[in-house]
Amino acid sequence: MEIHDNLRVNMARPKRFSWSKFFVIAPAIVIVLFAAFAFYAYLALRPMAKAESNVQAVVRQKTSLSNLHDMTVDYRDGSTYAVLGSENGQQKVAVIHGKENKVHIFDYGNGLTTAQIKQRLKNDYQSKKIYSANLSEYQNVLVWEISYQAKDGSLNYLTLDYKTGTVYRAVNGL
Template identity: 80%
Template sequence: MEIHDNLRVNMARPKRFSWSKFFVIILAFVIVIGAGLAIYAYLALRPMAKAESNVQAVVKQKTQLTNLHDMTVDYRDGSTYAVIGSENGKEKVAIIHGKSSKVKVFDFGNGMTKVQLKAKLKGDYQAKKIYSANLSEYQNALVWELSYQGKDGSLNYLTLDYKNGTVYRAVNGL
């Protein structure tokens, strides 16, 4: 305070920068953004998680498969769900089409692996990038539904037999 002509005058002092308030505000901002992203991710993934639990419930109810894992979804001809499980010590694949409760079970483990698929696509089809490789059913046979980017940059789809790699369907140049 300064005294001018017997009057006390409050001089405005420059306020100090408060690092503690700065860090609290930044921390609160980060927490709010993180919570928002977590809620968004939860809401975005909830339909897939619900579908997965429904598929597993149907497979457990309609088949003898246990230890269900590696569920894939193919949207080529509607939604086709495939889940791998074991029955009497053998690996099997259960296929469900859409919201149907009909389950088809195929033997798994004596066909083309993902490594062999990748080698076939890179070698035979000069695939730049593989987008998806999902198990599905076509003409009562277990197949791989593949989507990949060709050497010219186009989107391509293949339906290959699971056991021997025979091409059932091919869509090129999308």
């Protein structure tokens, strides 16, 4: 402090950087950001988790399938859910259309694999990128519903028979 004309005057001193405050505030900000991201992810994934639990509940109630796993969703003709499970030691697929409670069961295991589908799309259709390959039902037959990007950048859809690979529907150039 200095004294000017009998008055005490506080001189402005440059404030020092407080490392202790920094080490308290920086982690607090990181924790708040992480919590906000986790909450956002929870809210974003909650509808899919709820749909999966509802589909599994319907499949358990209406069929004798056990060990349910690997649910896929196809939105081509409304929401179609497919769940893998086992019955009497054999792999099965349960397919449910939208909000229906009808469950259609198909044998699983003697059809095209995802690796075979990828190879076929590269060889026959010159795909650049595969967006999805989901199990579904078309005309009471188990099929693969595939969306992919062609070399020219267009979006294409295919419906392939699960066992034979026969093309049922093809939409090109979207």
